[in-house]
Amino acid sequence: xxxxxxxxxxxxxxxxxxxxxxxxxxxxxxxxxxxxxxxxxxxxxxxxxxxxxxxxxxxxxxxxxxxxxxxxxxxxxxxxxxxxxxxxxxxxxxxxxxxxxxxxxxxxxxxxxxxxxxxxxxxxxxxxxxxxxxxxxxxxxxxxxxxxxxxxxxxxxxxxxxxxxxxxxxxxxxxxxxxxxxxxxxxxxxxxxxxxxxxxxxxxxxxxxxxxxxxxxxxxxxxxxxxxxxxxxxxxxxxxxxxxxxxxxxxxxxxxxxxxxxxxxxxxxxxxxxxxxxxxxxxxxxxxxxxxxxxxxxxxxxxxxxxxxxxxxxxxxxxxxxxxxxxxxxxxxxxxxxxxxxxxxxxxxxxxxxxxxxxxxxxxxxxxxxxxxxxxxxxxxxxxxxxxxxxxxxxxxxxxxxxxxxxxxxxxxxxxxxxxxxxxxxxxxxxxxx
Amino acid sequence: xxxxxxxxxxxxxxxxxxxxxxxxxxxxxxxxxxxxxxxxxxxxxxxxxxxxxxxxxxxxxxxxxxxxxxxxxxxxxxxxxxxxxxxxxxxxxxxxxxxxxxxxxxxxxxxxxxxxxxxxxxxxxxxxxxxxxxxxxxxxxxxxxxxxxxxxxxxxxxxxxxxxxxxxxxxxxxxxxxxxxxxxxxxxxxxxxxxxxxxxxxxxxxxxxxxxxxxxxxxxxxxxxxxxxxxxxxxxxxxxxxxxxxxxxxxxxxxxxxxxxxxxxxxxxxxxxxxxxxxxxxxxxxx
Numbered sequence: 099x100x101x102x103x104x105x106x107x108x109x110x111x112x113x114x115x116x117x118x119x120x121x122x123x124x125x126x127x128x129x130x131x132x133x134x135x136x137x138x139x140x141x142x143x144x145x146x147x148x149x150x151x152x153x154x155x156x157x158x159x160x161x162x163x164x165x166x167x168x169x170x171x172x173x174x175x176x177x178x179x180x181x182x183x184x185x186x187x188x189x190x191x192x193x194x195x196x197x198x199x200x201x202x203x204x205x206x207x208x209x210x211x212x213x214x215x216x217x218x219x220x221x222x223x224x225x226x227x228x229x230x231x232x233x234x235x236x237x238x239x240x241x242x243x244x245x246x247x248x249x250x251x252x253x254x255x256x257x258x259x260x261x262x263x264x265x266x267x268x269x270x271x272x273x274x275x276x277x278x279x280x281x282x283x284x285x286x287x288x289x290x291x292x293x294x295x296x297x298x299x300x301x302x303x304x305x306x307x308x309x310x311x312x313x314x315x316x317x318x319x320x321x322x323x324x325x326x327x328x329x330x331x332x333x334x335x336x337x338x339x340x341x342x343x344x345x346x347x348x349x350x351x352x353x354x355x356x357x358x359x360x361x362x363x364x365x366x367x368x369x370x371x372x373x374x375x376x377x378x379x380x381x382x383x384x385x386x387x388x389x390x391x392x393x394x395x396x397x398x399x400x401x402x403x404x405x406x407x408x409x410x411x412x413x414x415x416x417x418x419x420x421x422x423x424x425x426x427x428x429x430x431x432x433x434x435x436x437x438x439x440x441x442x443x444x445x446x447x448x449x450x451x452x453x454x455x456x457x458x459x460x461x462x463x464x465x466x467x468x469x470x471x472x473x474x475x476x477x478x479x480x481x482x483x484x485x486x487x488x489x490x491x492x493x494x495x496x497x498x499x500x501x502x503x504x505x506x507x508x509x510x511x512x513x514x515x516x517x518x519x520x521x522x523x524x525x526x527x528x529x530x531x532x
Numbered sequence: 533x534x535x536x537x538x539x540x541x542x543x544x545x546x547x548x549x550x551x552x553x554x555x556x557x558x559x560x561x562x563x564x565x566x567x568x569x570x571x572x573x574x575x576x577x578x579x580x581x582x583x584x585x586x587x588x589x590x591x592x593x594x595x596x597x598x599x600x601x602x603x604x605x606x607x608x609x610x611x612x613x614x615x616x617x618x619x620x621x622x623x624x625x626x627x628x629x630x631x632x633x634x635x636x637x638x639x640x641x642x643x644x645x646x647x648x649x650x651x652x653x654x655x656x657x658x659x660x661x662x663x664x665x666x667x668x669x670x671x672x673x674x675x676x677x678x679x680x681x682x683x684x685x686x687x688x689x690x691x692x693x694x695x696x697x698x699x700x701x702x703x704x705x706x707x708x709x710x711x712x713x714x715x716x717x718x719x720x721x722x723x724x725x726x727x728x729x730x731x732x733x734x735x736x737x738x739x740x741x742x743x744x745x746x747x748x749x750x751x752x753x754x755x756x757x758x759x760x761x762x763x764x765x766x767x768x769x770x771x772x773x774x775x776x777x778x779x780x781x782x783x784x785x786x787x788x789x790x791x792x793x794x795x796x797x798x799x800x801x802x803x804x805x806x807x808x809x810x811x812x813x814x815x816x817x818x819x
Contacts, residue, residue: 345625415662419725421623423675423732424652433674434664 151511155504161293161306162248162256164219164282168198168227169241181235189231191224195246203278214275218282220247222307245289250305250498252279256288259497270497296505300471301487305498308491310506312473316386316466316481317455323390323477324397324454329447331394332401333436336443339402340409341431360399367396368460376464383465384480392460397450404446408439441528448521452514458485484510562807563796567595567783571736571766572617572654577631579612579621586612590631590792592785594736599758599767601781601798603774605813608787610770614738617768618654619647635736652679655729659741661721663713663728668705671713671724672696675732691731699727700757719750726757730765737761739769743776755780774814778802786810 172179174197175189199215200206206215223246230244231237251271254260256279266273282288299309343349371392375381381388412435420430436443461467466482467490474481482490484506491503570593577590587609594600594617602610612621619640621627633640640650652675663671672692675681682688692709696702701723705716713724722742729737739758743751758780761767771777777784777798784801786794786809794807805811812818 413662415658415660416664417623418620418656418658419662419664419728420674421620422618422651422656422658423678423728424648424650425674425678426648429678433678438665 148511151504151507155501155506155508157257157259158296158501158505159293160257160290161295162253163245163289163291164248164252165243165245165287165289166195166198166202166219167241168194168244169201170194170227170231170238171197172239175231175238181238183232186231186235187228189228191227191231194227195219195224203281211274214272214278217249217275218252218278220249220306221304222247222302245291247295247306248288250496251275252288253306254497255279256283256290257501259501296502300473301469301482301490302471305494305496305502308499308502310484310487310509312470313482313484313487313506314509315473315475316389316470317483319386319474319477319481320389320393320483321451321455323386324393325447325451327390327394328397328401328450332398332447332450333405333443335398336402336405336409337431337436340406341435342427356399356402360403363459364396364457365459365463367392368463370395371460371464382478382480384468384470384482385478386474386481387477388464389461389466389481389483390477392464393454393457396457396460397447397454400450400453401443401447404449405439405443408442408446409435411442412438441524445521445525448517448524452517452521455513455517456485456510458483458489461486462489484513561591561792562794562810563801565591565593565792565795567593567598570595571636572768573632573634574613574617575632577613577616577629577633579609579616579630580626580628581624582626585790587787587790587792590787592792592795594766594768595783596766597762597764598783599762599769599781601777601784602768602770602787603772603777603784603813604787604793605818606772607789609790610785610787611740613787613792614740614768614770617736617738618651618656620651620656622647652732653734654736654738655732655734657722657725657729657737657739657742660745661718661725663716663721663724665712665714667710668696668713668716668724669709672727672731675728679732681732695727695731696724698730698761699723700753700760701727717750719746719753722746722750722754723757726754726761730761734765736766736768739767741770741772744772751776774802786813788813 171194174193175191176182176185178185196212196216199219200212203215206212226246227244248256251260252275255262255271255276260269260271262269262276279288295307296309297314298311299307300312301310302308339349339352371388375388375391376383381391416434416438417430420434421427425433461483466486468480468482469490470480470482472479488503488506488510491499491506572594574593575591578588579586590609590613592600592613602614604610615621616629616633617640621629629641635650635653638645664674666674669692672695673688676688676691682691693702693706696705701720704720705724713721716724722745726737726742742758743754746754755776758767758769762782769777769780781798784796784798785792786801786805786807788809794801794805794810796806801810802814805814
């Protein structure tokens with residue numbers, strides 16, 4: 099058929115186009131499908147990751163409490179009856195607690211059995227009693243029901259993180275302990291409550307007492323200082339390089355180096371901080387101050403690059419307009435160009451800060467990995483930050499730290515999402531069309 | 533020089549044999565480049581962008597109470613010349629200006645001359661309306677404010693009003709001075725830019741194709757405005773529209789490939805051009 103038509107009728111353009119059309123559209127469909135598949139796959143991975151972290155972590159926002167009728171024995175707490183706060187603070191609350199627990203299980207007398215009973219409540223329970231007595235001294239001499247933080251293993255069992263069906267040797271908690279917990283649960287003395295301690299405590303060796311307050315405070319101080327250090331410096335450098343510096347070999351070299359710095363592995367900045375700030379300048383280690391110096395250096399190229407791009411996107415007609423009415427170059431920058439570039443600069447700064455927020459490697463080098471229980475109160479207090487806290491907890495052997503690690507990751511992710519959302523909103527809000 | 537241009541030159545009777553011997557280059561300017569009582573005097577101005585020479589040996593006076601129109605095909609250097617007059621070319625990398633440009637007898641490319649006060653004396657209106665993305669009031673008040681021209685808020689208010697009145701915009705915007713200048717129509721924006729320029733009371737106003745982005749009605753309003761402004765300022769305007777040059781200007785300068793070919797009274801240029809290139813251009817044979 100082809101042989102017959104081809105020589106006789108010359109083919110028109112429209113026929114040639116129509117013949118290839120089907121193939122072209124098929125190609126487009128294939129491309130679209132591949133794009134959609136790529137997006138779906140990516141989202142699937144992210145969703146799996148988030149779901150895994152959330153499933154592991156959400157239990158950490160609850161904490162098991164055990165109700166114990168505590169006998170605030172004046173003979174132990176305040177034998178002289180003076181109610182002197184110092185005496186009350188120094189009293190042996192562990193003894194009070196142990197006596198009360200023994201009374202709760204009168205049938206158990208053997209030393210090993212009692213040890214299991216004592217392990218039902220957290221090692222932080224005596225402090226709980228102490229603070230209770232200090233704030234309400236009139237409880238002394240009474241027997242009051244107190245909800246005490248449960249021990250780590252009890253917490254895990256109640257939340258279902260320890261499997262009862264496993265053989266005793268693999269389980270991490272003894273049959274007799276489970277029996278004790280079940281007895282308490284039958285009496286309604288076991289309860290799960292919202293875990294405020296997770297947000298108000300510093301870290302601890304005991305998972306049930308460990309919280310992120312210290313890491314959050316450290317992160318806050320570090321990031322504030324990072325912003326103060328890197329933002330003005332970065333924006334200033336960008337304005338100079340973009341608007342004032344002559345375009346020559348030196349500025350080209352500087353530009354290449356700034357781009358390189360943005361890609362340098364963060365651990366290198368940590369080593370630099372260790373060598374320069376700590377060893378040479380003697381900045382105290384493990385502090386938000388040195389952390390901010392290192393993170394500031396790391397964020398600087400990001401802010402410079404973003405700011406230069408933002409400045410470049412301000413149309414030259416605005417500069418001409420300002421110069422045309424006789425504004426000096428500096429006035430042109432500060433009255434017109436910078437305000438217009440600000441949303442872009444802020445977006446870059448927020449993204450840079452988000453990167454600093456998630457950074458742990460350089461901080462390991464400058465000692466922010468230290469185990470610090472106290473919540474830092476300033477820029478020169480020893481501190482740690484959230485990502486490093488996560489790293490430390492992930493390394494801890496106790497079962498209870500698994501959920502806390504995931505919960506801390508959730509908090510970190512929450513902050514990251516908030517910051518990136520702010521960047522997007524800022525861009526959306528101030529986006530200007532010319 | 534392109535082949536097209538050299539062909540044109542060969543057609544041209546006004547070109548002497550000596551010009552042709554130099555490779556077809558037009559040299560010298562036909563007509564009177566001077567004017568009595570000039571505000572700006574330019575002699576022998578050469579401009580290079582890097583290695584490329586944009587304008588060659590241009591001399592022109594810009595007189596008081598007069599509109600000088602600069603016409604010519606694209607890339608002929610008329611905008612470049614205009615931008616030399618308030619040193620706007622300083623901001624372009626690799627731009628080099630040579631020759632003498634005087635404002636009221638003062639050499640503006642002298643090392644001691646600061647371009648900032650110069651630009652307050654020689655204002656500029658650009659091709660694309662470029663109001664600041666601020667309120668209408670702020671647009672006009674910005675120049676007087678940075679130069680400290682007024683002593684009180686009331687004085688500034690009055691200055692803003694007179695400037696807007698002179699630009700013929702007052703009645704349209706007096707109720708919404710606090711609204712952004714970018715929200716106005718194209719013609720209004722351009723008049724706002726003119727108001728912004730005259731708010732600093734310059735002596736010379738440079739206009740770089742001020743109507744090329746505007747519709748015919750807005751163009752007519754601006755042209756009328758230019759005619760009124762002539763009473764107080766010296767005006768140099770670059771335009772692509774020969775009709776516009778004929779309507780608003782008293783003198784016309786025709787640029788061709790970096791040369792100032794002919795200068796003369798606008799009437800004479802459009803009715804009786806002396807140079808072949810000028811005639812070809814204004815009769816629409818090219819350009």
